[in-house]
Amino acid sequence: MAVLSLHNVSLRFGGAALLDDVTLHVERDNRLCVLGVNGAGKSSLLKLFSGEYAPDNGTVARERGVRIGVLRQEAAGEDPAADALAVILRGIPHDDHEARVELLARRLLGELRVSWQGRAFATLSGGERQTVAIARAAHFGARVLILDEPTAALGVKQTEMVLRYIAVARDRGLGVVFITHNPHHAYPIGDRFLLLQRGRSLGNFTKAEISQSQLTEMMAGGEITL
Ligand SMILES: Nc1ncnc2c1ncn2[C@@H]1O[C@H](COP(=O)(O)OP(=O)(O)O)[C@@H](O)[C@H]1O
Numbered sequence: 001m002a003v004l005s006l007h008n009v010s011l012r013f014g015g016a017a018l019l020d021d022v023t024l025h026v027e028r029d030n031r032l033c034v035l036g037v038n039g040a041g042k043s044s045l046l047k048l049f050s051g052e053y054a055p056d057n058g059t060v061a062r063e064r065g066v067r068i069g070v071l072r073q074e075a076a077g078e079d080p081a082a083d084a085l086a087v088i089l090r091g092i093p094h095d096d097h098e099a100r101v102e103l104l105a106r107r108l109l110g111e112l113r114v115s116w117q118g119r120a121f122a123t124l125s126g127g128e129r130q131t132v133a134i135a136r137a138a139h140f141g142a143r144v145l146i147l148d149e150p151t152a153a154l155g156v157k158q159t160e161m162v163l164r165y166i167a168v169a170r171d172r173g174l175g176v177v178f179i180t181h182n183p184h185h186a187y188p189i190g191d192r193f194l195l196l197q198r199g200r201s202l203g204n205f206t207k208a209e210i211s212q213s214q215l216t217e218m219m220a221g222g223e224i225t226l
């Protein structure tokens, strides 16, 4: 059964259609990759799930009581240390902040086998911060993780670390929505792929139905023969 679904959803601002007739399902134990170039409507899709936007047409359905962990695109922005720390701080009671945050972060990093002996949070790499943010969401009981371009600002090694952790999250029974413009990041870890182009779905494929090169061609705007 789907944990989250969009059924024939359209979203408009003024005269512009940000999303047009999009249908998708997020299941447990499954990694759905949402692919599209800048402006395709990927982050708008996330905001429908978070409740920030309401659809003009169609329905957004959530399994009762399900918790969603959202890692926003902005959290990978200019000051990732401050942003990721803010992500970690949310959900922790406000007494004795620093000690609790450090304890939690150390436990999460230990789980990820990232060594953090005596290092300040600010010295963690972008990839380490992203994995902490993902682990935090799982730690606080999220059943679904929605990650908006978590690898966009990262180098090769850090990207690998984040992708590996996304794989671990799925193996622990979480549903994952991995939003990216990069088919090379999406293909190795995705179970299913939804391609967005100017707010419209170009199709929803299982891994068996599409190859990495076909996915890359579609992303580049080419027609493909499946
Ligand atoms: N609140 C908004 N009002 C009007 N237009 C918006 C708003 N948010 C996003 N857009 C526009 O909608 C399109 C899709 O944006 P977005 O969902 O952020 O795409 P993506 O994440 O795929 O880059 C873009 O052209 C963007 O400029």
Ligand SMILES: [Mg+2]
Pocket (backbone or CB within 6 Å): 042, 043, 044, 073, 148
């Ligand atoms: Mg975006």
